[in-house]
Amino acid sequence: MNRPATSHATTVLYAAPDDEARPCADAAPEAPVEAAIVKRSTLRRLVNRFSTLGLIGLVIVVFWLCVAFIGPLVAPYKGGAVTSTEIFGLYSAAHPLGTDYLGRDMLSRVLYGTQYTVGLALASTLLASCIGTFFGLLAAVSGRWVDETLSRLFDALISIPSKVLALVVIAAFGSSVPMLIMVAALAYIPGAFRISRSLAVNLMTLEYVQVAKARGEGLFYIARVEVLPNMIHPMLADFGLRFVFIVLLLSGLSFLGLGVQPPNADWGSLVRENIGGLAEGAPAVLMPAVAIATLTIGVNLLIDSLRRRGARAHGGGK
Amino acid sequence: MKAHAQRLIAARLGLALLTLLLVSAIVFAITGLLPGDAAQQALGQAATPEQVAALRHQFGLDQPALQRYVQWLMHVVSGNFGTSLSNNLPVSELIATRLPNSLVLAGLTALVSVPVALVIGILSAMFRGSLLDRALNVLTLSTVAVPEFLIATIAVLVFAVKLRWLPALSYLSEVTSFGALLRIYAMPVMTLCCVIVAQMARMTRAAVLDQLNASYVEMALLKGASPMRIVLRHVLPNTIGPIANAVALSLSYLFGGVVIVESIFNYPGLASLMVDAVTNRDMPLVQGCVMVFCAAYLALVLIADLCQIISNPRLRQR
Numbered sequence: 001m002n003r004p005a006t007s008h009a010t011t012v013l014y015a016a017p018d019d020e021a022r023p024c025a026d027a028a029p030e031a032p033v034e035a036a037i038v039k040r041s042t043l044r045r046l047v048n049r050f051s052t053l054g055l056i057g058l059v060i061v062v063f064w065l066c067v068a069f070i071g072p073l074v075a076p077y078k079g080g081a082v083t084s085t086e087i088f089g090l091y092s093a094a095h096p097l098g099t100d101y102l103g104r105d106m107l108s109r110v111l112y113g114t115q116y117t118v119g120l121a122l123a124s125t126l127l128a129s130c131i132g133t134f135f136g137l138l139a140a141v142s143g144r145w146v147d148e149t150l151s152r153l154f155d156a157l158i159s160i161p162s163k164v165l166a167l168v169v170i171a172a173f174g175s176s177v178p179m180l181i182m183v184a185a186l187a188y189i190p191g192a193f194r195i196s197r198s199l200a201v202n203l204m205t206l207e208y209v210q211v212a213k214a215r216g217e218g219l220f221y222i223a224r225v226e227v228l229p230n231m232i233h234p235m236l237a238d239f240g241l242r243f244v245f246i247v248l249l250l251s252g253l254s255f256l257g258l259g260v261q262p263p264n265a266d267w268g269s270l271v272r273e274n275i276g277g278l279a280e281g282a283p284a285v286l287m288p289a290v291a292i293a294t295l296t297i298g299v300n301l302l303i304d305s306l307r308r309r310g311a312r313a314h315g316g317g318k
Numbered sequence: 319m320k321a322h323a324q325r326l327i328a329a330r331l332g333l334a335l336l337t338l339l340l341v342s343a344i345v346f347a348i349t350g351l352l353p354g355d356a357a358q359q360a361l362g363q364a365a366t367p368e369q370v371a372a373l374r375h376q377f378g379l380d381q382p383a384l385q386r387y388v389q390w391l392m393h394v395v396s397g398n399f400g401t402s403l404s405n406n407l408p409v410s411e412l413i414a415t416r417l418p419n420s421l422v423l424a425g426l427t428a429l430v431s432v433p434v435a436l437v438i439g440i441l442s443a444m445f446r447g448s449l450l451d452r453a454l455n456v457l458t459l460s461t462v463a464v465p466e467f468l469i470a471t472i473a474v475l476v477f478a479v480k481l482r483w484l485p486a487l488s489y490l491s492e493v494t495s496f497g498a499l500l501r502i503y504a505m506p507v508m509t510l511c512c513v514i515v516a517q518m519a520r521m522t523r524a525a526v527l528d529q530l531n532a533s534y535v536e537m538a539l540l541k542g543a544s545p546m547r548i549v550l551r552h553v554l555p556n557t558i559g560p561i562a563n564a565v566a567l568s569l570s571y572l573f574g575g576v577v578i579v580e581s582i583f584n585y586p587g588l589a590s591l592m593v594d595a596v597t598n599r600d601m602p603l604v605q606g607c608v609m610v611f612c613a614a615y616l617a618l619v620l621i622a623d624l625c626q627i628i629s630n631p632r633l634r635q636r
Contacts, residue, residue, distance in 0.1 A: 152336070152337070152340065153340065155337055155340075156337045156340030156341050156344060157344060159337055159341060159612055159615050159616055159619070160341060160344070160345070160608065160611075160612050160615075161570065161573035161574050161611060161612075161615060162574060163573070163574040163577045163578075164573060164574070164577070164592070164607075164608055164611050164612075167577070167592060167593065167596045167604070167608075168345060168348055168349060168596075168608050170596055171349065171595065171596040171599055171600075171601065171604045172348050172349050172601070174599075244462070244463060248463075248465045251465055251467075252465055252466065252467060252574075252578055255465075255467045255578065256577070256578070256581055256593055257597070258593075258596060258597070268465075268467075271467065271468075271471070275471070278471060278474065278475055278479065285471070289468045289471070292464075292465060292468065293463065293464050293465075293468065296463035296464065296465075297459070297460060297463040297464075299463075300459050300460075300463045301459070304459060
């Protein structure tokens with residue numbers, strides 16, 4: 001991995017927030033009355049920004065985020081209510097996604113489960129990225145000893161495979177919703193640390209940071225004003241990727257019966273609960289699996305198109 | 319003459335040992351120190367304070383944390399992980415019966431996935447932008463995003479339930495002939511390969527592509543060497559290091575995947591032993607399994623590092 005090159009790419013790419021402001025200024029700098037033009041240009045800007053696949057990804061992600069917030073409100077039945085005498089029922093008008101192993105409405109189960117899958121993953125990704133970035137910045141701006149100690153510690157943490165680490169913590173503390181958030185965050189802090197550290201170390205060598213240092217600015221100021229704003233964009237792409245991994249980790253744990261505990265269920269638990277219907281190809285086992293796959297693939301498509309856009313912008317910049 | 323390389327190798331070995339020590343400290347802190355009083359848990363609410371104190375003394379819990387850690391570490395180094403709480407067998411014995419099974423599974427997976435991934439990676443680097451290249455891209459995107467248990471359940475649905483070609487569970491006692499071996503290992507190995515082949519191929523492609531842009535390749539092209547010769551004779555020797563890294567990194571994904579796959583197929587390996595231990599909260603067994611997993615991971619990374627050093631003539635001669 002040649003580091004200097006990537007650092008160059010990221011700084012060229014992400015250092016300029018004015019790239020967002022420029023099209024706006026082109027479109028209607030002195031005519032705020034013509035809202036329609038501005039609106040159309042924002043729309044076109046959005047479309048230009050993403051490839052078709054990226055747009056599909058964006059739509060999927062926004063859809064699941066909405067479902068996570070309003071899912072329980074629009075669900076046709078209450079989450080745990082047994083509503084049908086038929087188990088592993090097929091698609092019908094009353095139960096659009098069939099029924100599960102107890103005769104509960106699968107659509108409602110999936111809608112309720114979205115909260116857990118998306119919510120838990122979002123919370124732990126936020127936690128992991130914030131803590132990881134904090135320590136990464138700390139390592140980059142402080143002296144050699146702090147850097148070395150932190151790097152060693154996180155290297156040790158990263159050499160425990162994430163699922164194994166999660167299993168250890170769950171064995172020690174049991175499985176509850178706050179614990180799951182902590183586990184997933186703990187497993188992915190080292191990754192966030194590594195990336196933010198290497199970005200920050202590269203930024204620290206640039207002229208404007210040297211100038212700030214020469215000006216006699218404090219370390220905290222340099223980290224907050226000079227370095228952090230310039231690594232936000234790559235960290236966001238990394239945030240998406242980390243989110244995918246955490247969704248997979250948490251649903252894997254739930255699938256093993258060590259994640260979200262009944263009667264609550266995230267998508268992983270739903271697959272586990274209804275695995276008995278696999279032989280008949282029941283929608284109860286397929287639907288939560290499809291939900292997981294669409295969410296993770298959606299996020300991946302979105303990130304991929306963001307990266308590609310980045311690569312193109314870099315090429316164009318030259 | 320080789321002093322430099324030897325020093326590098328010694329440094330890597332030392333670093334790996336240091337990391338393993340840190341890992342053991344982390345694991346002991348999570349499992350031994352933080353969860354509170356094991357004696358109280360073992361005896362339950364009804365125990366008298368005297369009973370708890372007696373058991374605490376028996377477990378050695380009344381000693382300071384550091385002393386307990388050093389004692390535990392000494393035992394671990396001498397191969398004594400304590401006795402399992404659930405069936406009173408020595409942990410090392412339990413691990414010794416399961417470890418070979420897991421090694422066979424991992425070995426077979428590596429045997430299948432590494433050549434396939436290398437060939438795909440190298441070909442798609444040679445024919446950049448071709449159909450194969452784009453297919454690889456889409457495939458990586460989707461396999462990274464799909465959880466292992468989904469691939470495994472689909473495989474069971476197709477090959478065991480619908481087609482009835484393969485058994486859904488792995489009973490190793492039935493391995494009597496080569497055909498039986500193939501039938502039993504086919505699905506677990508296939509699932510694990512799905513998880514890592516795309517990843518490995520993609521990293522291989524990046525490594526080869528990086529070298530194909532080098533000026534010596536252009537020189538070889540001008541000299542009139544055939545594309546095959548350029549790749550095999552000039553590029554590949556230069557990419558051994560990065561490719562070894564890619565392989566090690568991908569194989570380390572196995573440690574996560576194997577947890578799920580062994581549970582689904584009821585394969586009697588180390589990971590399913592660990593999942594059972596976590597479910598029963600059998601701490602000594604969990605500690606033992608984690609240490610084996612981490613040691614294996616570190617060994618893998620170390621081997622990749624050594625490959626990188628050995629394959630680089632500049633490091634060998636200085």
